[in-house]
Amino acid sequence: MLFGRRLSALLLCSVMSVSLLAGCQNDKKTSEDGAEERVKLTFCMSQTGWGGEAVDPELMKEVEKYIEEKTNTDLEIIAPPQSSYNDKLNVLLTSGEIPDIFVVRKAMDNIQVMASRGYTMPMDDLIKNAPEITSLVDPEYLDYLKVNGSLQAVPMYVPMSKIIWLRKDFMDQYGVNLSETPTTQEFYNEMKKLAGKGITPFTFPKFLDNLPFFFNPFGAYYGIGVDKDGKYYDGFNTPEAREALSYVAKLYKDKIWDQEFLTNENATIREKLFSGKAASTIDYFNRYIYFVNESEKVNATTEFVPIYELKGPNGQGGNLNEAIQDVICISSKSKHPEKAMEVIKYYFYSQEGVKLRCLGVEDKHYTIENGYIKPMEKALNSGYKCDVNQFLLYYPKFTDYGFKWDESTEKLLPRQMELVEEANKHLGPKYLIPGGKSDLYDKNLSAYKKKIDEISSKIILGTITVDEGYEEYEAFWKSIKGDQMLEQLNN
Amino acid sequence: MSRESSGTLQYTSVGRKVFNIANALFLFLVSMAVLIPLLIVIVTSLSPDSVVAREGYVLIPQGITFENYTKIFKSGYMSAFRNSIIVTISSTLVSMVLTVVMGYAMAQKDLIGKKFLIRFVVATMVLDAGIIPFYLVVKNLGMIDSYLSLIIPTAISTYNLILMKNYMSSIPTSLIEAARIDGCSELGILFRIVIPVSIPIIAAVTLFYTVSHWNNYLHVVMFINDSSKYTLQVLLRQLIFQSESAISSASALNNFKMAVMVMTMIPVLILYPFIQRYFISGIMLGSIKE
Amino acid sequence: MSTNTTVVAEKGMVKQKSRSEFARKFHRQKPILILLIPGILWYIIFKYTPMLGALAAFTDYGTKAKISFIGxxxxxxxxxxxxxxxxxxxxxxxxxxxxxxxxxxxxxxxxxxxxxxxxxxxxxxxxxxxxxxxxxxxxxxxxxxxxxxxxxxxxxxxxxxxxxxxxxxxxxxxxxxxxxxxxxxxxxxxxxxxxxxxxxxxxxxxxxxxxxxxxxxxxxxxxxxxxxxxxxxxxxxxxxxxxxxxxxxxxxxxxxxxxxxxxxxxxxxxxxxxxxxxxxxxxxxxxxxxxxxxxxxxxxxxxxxxxxxxxxxxx
The missing domain is CATH 1.10.3720.10 (MetI-like)
Known part of the structure; x- marks a missing residue:
């Protein structure tokens, strides 16, 4: 037994160590060469992050060259398609080939795991010499990215939240009268006017992690939350959550809620809204110009108005707060963390870098004619847009772009800026659950999330009643030893 | 029977006629079940944005535009297309050489350790180690980021190998023995006798390999880092999924997505009739025996 | 025709009767066995070597910074x-x-x-x-x-x-x-x-x-x-x-x-x-x-x- 174990350990280690050795050798070569040599760094971020979402490899190389020159580095860029980004990153990380700089998605859930597996390098010292970052990012959000008190990553986007977007034309046509913060009852009553009119009053994506928007008005939390005393509790199994689910189920039953929401991709709900198949949807705060422009393109032009939050019976509310989604990490094995930090500072936290990310390289991605920006044809064909929306998501905030957008964008921009500012005043709650504190939690997290999605969707569809749903849920909670899990978290 | 070569189509009974008509009707329905969705794909890909945004998918054309196709052609399609062709042709060649040679060897009636060998091969279908150990092997061979990683590690498909072996072992032994006695080398037998007799299966397996190498997506993403080496499948998936991302502001309507799909299918679809000829008409084993 | 040749072949084999059955067979099949080599090597490298990775099932590979066996x-x-x-x-x-x-x-x-x-x-x-x-x-x-x-x-x-x-x-x-x-x-x-x-x-x-x-x-x-x-x-x-x-x-x-x-x-x-x-x-x-x-x-x-x-x- 002992021998067998040793043998198998040996075999496994040999497979893995050979690969690690191969990686190390490459690194050594570059560091031993003189100081003149540019530092070699690998940089892993999905394909869409290199110059206005253009997927053309040639254009991407232009952006790469530009960063290399500005930061005096030799970058090896790994840019997998964004739909396979997580798979590729997982393979790289688990095979020990950790890129010097890499992006982690859904950071609020994943950063703990990344740190506890030793993939990320603590940035506490690095950040001290990075006023570019600390001056821009709210310390609260950096706190989200700390594991055991040490910083593991920096945010790529500003904190994000989702609100409801309504088409003005349908509201006027059917006499729907809603404020920017209506009560749940008002929302139901007014939206009811749109039901049975051949349009979908409210469309929703198949991703049920958007449900908190409807949980917040009832003071419920979709997942493991933190109560007033700072104790962790199961937000899903509360009277408030039942109330919220009954409310949504009622919206569904009365044909206000999209009857086919479970087959809606993110792109589908947007299309439904701007083409006039749906009267409203839930989406990010920076979508105003996008919706107006797209609706114009398909001959369904209208104005779009927001609902920042719904107010519940007790006056509670809040929008869908996603806080931090994508973050940037430095490899724990990086030979040149300072240099990696420099690249991060340039590409994610300087005006020039952000411009490069959002728009690409001048005369490759776009040109400026008479002060107006115009996309080049080659870029245009690979999914590129001269897009102001992206600028709203990044640090630092731009006040002067150095050129003018096309006419309609220029016209709409001030309104969009107002919307951004207002949306930030309606942030819903968002709690961070520390990893490594409860092995039950770490183990069952994804099963838990899947289960609450499953129960919620069945209740909304009406295939089971709220009580039946919670009966099933409680059985599940027992099977994962939920109470024990909470105890572990609270100790 | 309706075999092209068969000369037995002399009389037809009433029952036979009824069957023929019913059969044709049934196959017509089956074809329709395939054609209608396909038609939707094609019509949608040719429809203008305003129609697609309203309808989602379109079956009856309301205006035609080739805009999406020209857009794809200009989006670096050609270079990705070239990459795909290089990878597909070379990996299919390697695959076929390995599969034919190994299939032939395994088809020998009294091969030493034949039972073990077959189990050795079939066991790999069941026991799949997953992507990460596979990645480490490919990496240690220094193949990462080179097309070798798309050609060698996926060269043999056990499924195809077994089909090949199975077919070749049905070739009459007398045919091979005779050649062996005449002093033919093993490779000589393979090329002069076995391969000509096995044209139908070789055509079918070539098709299987070509299609799977052409459609290969996962391995390209896993083993290739440099995006200028990406193949068509990767490029097109990027174009399709760009708009699915939560924060993306790209908008790709269905017409564009469907055009992308048609563009990935066409090259291999064109190839099909050429290969089909070989496995549909076959080779007369009987005539060779004489 | 074919029956004649097999007779001749069998006669030839009689000479080697001193060798064991297996060795004779091996000798006769040598060219075939050589043809098998590339395929078998391929299977060993690309199918069987990665199977060592299945041992990961007995480890906490991926969850901790250091891999250890957990039975x-x-x-x-x-x-x-x-x-x-x-x-x-x-x-x-x-x-x-x-x-x-x-x-x-x-x-x-x-x-x-x-x-x-x-x-x-x-x-x-x-x-x-x-x-x-x-x-x-x-x-x-x-x-x-x-x-x-x-x-x-x-x-x-x-x-x-x-x-x-x-x-x-x-x-x-x-x-x-x-x-x-x-x-x-x-x-x-x-x-x-x-x-x-x-x-x-x-x-x-x-x-x-x-x-x-x-x-x-x-x-x-x-x-x-x-x-x-x-x-x-x-x-x-x-x-x-x-x-x-x-x-x-x-x-x-x-x-x-x-x-x-x-x-x-x-x-x-x-x-x-x-x-x-x-x-x-x-x-x-x-x-x-x-x-x-x-x-x-x-x-x-x-x-x-x-x-x-x-x-x-x-x-």
């Missing part, structure tokens, strides 16, 4: 996990349905296509049914979601015109498995016929002629000539299908929605979402290892059955 802990977690048994049950049900409904279809279709009188038509039909294989599962999922949509889909419009209520097939627990099997059939049936058509094309014409002389009708010829000639191909394809049937993955991953998790979560998707996606490679590998064991049992069983009916096993 059967992953398996204990597996067998006590509520999701696992549901996934196992779903895998068996969906695989069984796929075998039952999908597997015979290409055979029937190949036989029927073979009966078509006009060769051009035969080729055309073959070509058409093969096309859906080129749709990736994402697209098949989108197409089926569209066809089955309660409000706009053709299927529900037919149901409604017959006076029924629309069904949300993609999200309905009672229907979703049928959607999986149906879309699988739709996509791959034409592809499956290729191998049978290739085999039918090699059936000796003389067999048909002889059957005609014996007064056999069309049906008899199909039953007593065509089908028996396909026997070994069918058995082989069945075995190869069984070996892979539990590995259904991408289709489920792109098509399922939360409300049907409980009827459609299969072992591969379970391993992917709870293991790989969390970076818990050890756990994911344990699930794969379990799947492999079940597959192996199925393959061996299938081989036993084919031995019984065909007189010879495939493996």
């Amino acid at each position: 059967f802990e992953n398996f204990i977690q597996l067998f006590t996990s509520p999701g696992f048994w549901g996934a196992f049950r779903n895998t068996l049900i969906i695989s069984f349905c796929n075998l039952l409904f999908y597997f015979p279809l290409p055979i029937i279709l190949a036989l029927l296509m073979n009966e078509l009188i006009f060769v051009r038509l035969k080729r055309l039909v073959q070509f058409i049914v093969y096309i859906p294989h080129f749709f990736s599962w994402v697209v098949v999922g989108a197409i089926f979601a569209m066809l089955l949509s309660p409000s706009e889909g053709i299927v529900n419009q037919i149901i409604m015109s017959l006076g029924g209520d629309p069904i949300y097939f993609m999200a309905d627990q009672n229907w979703f498995r049928s959607v999986l099997v149906g879309s699988y059939m739709w996509r791959d049936v034409g592809y499956g016929t290729i191998i049978y058509i290739a085999t039918i094309s090699t059936i000796d014409v003389q067999l048909y002629d002889a059957a005609t002389v014996d007064g056999a009708g069309y049906w008899q010829k199909m039953l007593y000539v065509t089908l028996p000639s396909l026997k070994s191909t069918i058995a082989t394809v069945l075995l190869l299908t069984v070996a892979r049937v539990l590995l259904i993955f991408e289709q489920v991953l792109v098509m399922y929605v939360p409300s049907v998790y409980s009827v459609s979560e299969v072992l591969t998707t379970y391993s992917f979402t709870e293991g790989l996606l969390n970076g818990n490679i050890g756990y994911a590998t344990a699930v794969s290892l379990f799947t492999a064991v079940v597959s192996a049992i199925l393959v061996i069983g299938c081989n036993k059955i084919s031995k019984k009916f065909l007189g010879e096993g495939i493996i």
Whole structure:
């Protein structure tokens, strides 16, 4: 037994160590060469992050060259398609080939795991010499990215939240009268006017992690939350959550809620809204110009108005707060963390870098004619847009772009800026659950999330009643030893 | 029977006629079940944005535009297309050489350790180690980021190998023995006798390999880092999924997505009739025996 | 002619009688064995070496900074996990349905296509049914979601015109498995016929002629000539299908929605979402290892059955 174990350990280690050795050798070569040599760094971020979402490899190389020159580095860029980004990153990380700089998605859930597996390098010292970052990012959000008190990553986007977007034309046509913060009852009553009119009053994506928007008005939390005393509790199994689910189920039953929401991709709900198949949807705060422009393109032009939050019976509310989604990490094995930090500072936290990310390289991605920006044809064909929306998501905030957008964008921009500012005043709650504190939690997290999605969707569809749903849920909670899990978290 | 070569189509009974008509009707329905969705794909890909945004998918054309196709052609399609062709042709060649040679060897009636060998091969279908150990092997061979990683590690498909072996072992032994006695080398037998007799299966397996190498997506993403080496499948998936991302502001309507799909299918679809000829008409084993 | 030469060959072998049977055989088969080398090497390098990675099932690989052996802990977690048994049950049900409904279809279709009188038509039909294989599962999922949509889909419009209520097939627990099997059939049936058509094309014409002389009708010829000639191909394809049937993955991953998790979560998707996606490679590998064991049992069983009916096993 002992021998067998040793043998198998040996075999496994040999497979893995050979690969690690191969990686190390490459690194050594570059560091031993003189100081003149540019530092070699690998940089892993999905394909869409290199110059206005253009997927053309040639254009991407232009952006790469530009960063290399500005930061005096030799970058090896790994840019997998964004739909396979997580798979590729997982393979790289688990095979020990950790890129010097890499992006982690859904950071609020994943950063703990990344740190506890030793993939990320603590940035506490690095950040001290990075006023570019600390001056821009709210310390609260950096706190989200700390594991055991040490910083593991920096945010790529500003904190994000989702609100409801309504088409003005349908509201006027059917006499729907809603404020920017209506009560749940008002929302139901007014939206009811749109039901049975051949349009979908409210469309929703198949991703049920958007449900908190409807949980917040009832003071419920979709997942493991933190109560007033700072104790962790199961937000899903509360009277408030039942109330919220009954409310949504009622919206569904009365044909206000999209009857086919479970087959809606993110792109589908947007299309439904701007083409006039749906009267409203839930989406990010920076979508105003996008919706107006797209609706114009398909001959369904209208104005779009927001609902920042719904107010519940007790006056509670809040929008869908996603806080931090994508973050940037430095490899724990990086030979040149300072240099990696420099690249991060340039590409994610300087005006020039952000411009490069959002728009690409001048005369490759776009040109400026008479002060107006115009996309080049080659870029245009690979999914590129001269897009102001992206600028709203990044640090630092731009006040002067150095050129003018096309006419309609220029016209709409001030309104969009107002919307951004207002949306930030309606942030819903968002709690961070520390990893490594409860092995039950770490183990069952994804099963838990899947289960609450499953129960919620069945209740909304009406295939089971709220009580039946919670009966099933409680059985599940027992099977994962939920109470024990909470105890572990609270100790 | 309706075999092209068969000369037995002399009389037809009433029952036979009824069957023929019913059969044709049934196959017509089956074809329709395939054609209608396909038609939707094609019509949608040719429809203008305003129609697609309203309808989602379109079956009856309301205006035609080739805009999406020209857009794809200009989006670096050609270079990705070239990459795909290089990878597909070379990996299919390697695959076929390995599969034919190994299939032939395994088809020998009294091969030493034949039972073990077959189990050795079939066991790999069941026991799949997953992507990460596979990645480490490919990496240690220094193949990462080179097309070798798309050609060698996926060269043999056990499924195809077994089909090949199975077919070749049905070739009459007398045919091979005779050649062996005449002093033919093993490779000589393979090329002069076995391969000509096995044209139908070789055509079918070539098709299987070509299609799977052409459609290969996962391995390209896993083993290739440099995006200028990406193949068509990767490029097109990027174009399709760009708009699915939560924060993306790209908008790709269905017409564009469907055009992308048609563009990935066409090259291999064109190839099909050429290969089909070989496995549909076959080779007369009987005539060779004489 | 051939009998003469074998006699000569046997005479030649008599000389080597001093050597053992095996050595003689080995000597004779040397050229063949050499041909096997590249293939065997390939299998060792690309199939068997990675299998060492299956040892990860006994480690906490992926969850900690340092890998350590944890014995059967992953398996204990597996067998006590509520999701696992549901996934196992779903895998068996969906695989069984796929075998039952999908597997015979290409055979029937190949036989029927073979009966078509006009060769051009035969080729055309073959070509058409093969096309859906080129749709990736994402697209098949989108197409089926569209066809089955309660409000706009053709299927529900037919149901409604017959006076029924629309069904949300993609999200309905009672229907979703049928959607999986149906879309699988739709996509791959034409592809499956290729191998049978290739085999039918090699059936000796003389067999048909002889059957005609014996007064056999069309049906008899199909039953007593065509089908028996396909026997070994069918058995082989069945075995190869069984070996892979539990590995259904991408289709489920792109098509399922939360409300049907409980009827459609299969072992591969379970391993992917709870293991790989969390970076818990050890756990994911344990699930794969379990799947492999079940597959192996199925393959061996299938081989036993084919031995019984065909007189010879495939493996």
